[in-house]
Amino acid sequence: VDMDFDEAQVQLQQCEKVCQMDYFLSKHWTEFQENARLLIFETYCRIHQCINIGMIAEKLNMKAEEAEVWIVKLIQNAKLDARIDSEKSRVVMSKAPPSVYQQVIEKTKNLSFRSTMLLSNLEKRDKELKNMA
Numbered sequence: 361v362d363m364d365f366d367e368a369q370v371q372l373q374q375c376e377k378v379c380q381m382d383y384f385l386s387k388h389w390t391e392f393q394e395n396a397r398l399l400i401f402e403t404y405c406r407i408h409q410c411i412n413i414g415m416i417a418e419k420l421n422m423k424a425e426e427a428e429v430w431i432v433k434l435i436q437n438a439k440l441d442a443r444i445d446s447e448k449s450r451v452v453m454s455k456a457p458p459s460v461y462q463q464v465i466e467k468t469k470n471l472s473f474r475s476t477m478l479l480s481n482l483e484k485r486d487k488e489l490k491n492m493a
Contacts, residue, residue, distance in 0.1 A: 365419045368400050411451045
């Protein structure tokens with residue numbers, strides 16, 4: 361997966377132009393922008409442990425002060441497990457290991473689908489063998 365955050369910033373700016381010009385989309389721009397920023401930020405947080413607030417503000421088309429307030433709100437609303445180091449102007453992500461329960465869910469996510477496909481393929485093969493005999 362290509363994670364080009366600079367291109368995401370360019371695309372977000374283009375989306376703003378399109379949304380502002382469109383009669384039906386213009387009233388939804390702030391919600392769209394908020395969700396796009398959240399998606400970009402969450403993706404960036406999965407990759408990096410420490411994030412410079414000025415740099416992430418640039419990636420999200422925000423001023424550093426706006427970005428810091430926005431990140432504080434994310435932390436307060438429990439959408440982000442992190443803390444802000446104000447002295448160094450950065451966000452430090454809390455790295456919690458996945459629970460055993462979550463690990464089991466991830467490992468067995470597609471188990472039902474795979475079992476159904478396996479059974480279907482076996483039945484198909486059995487039918488083919490019966491037709492040959």
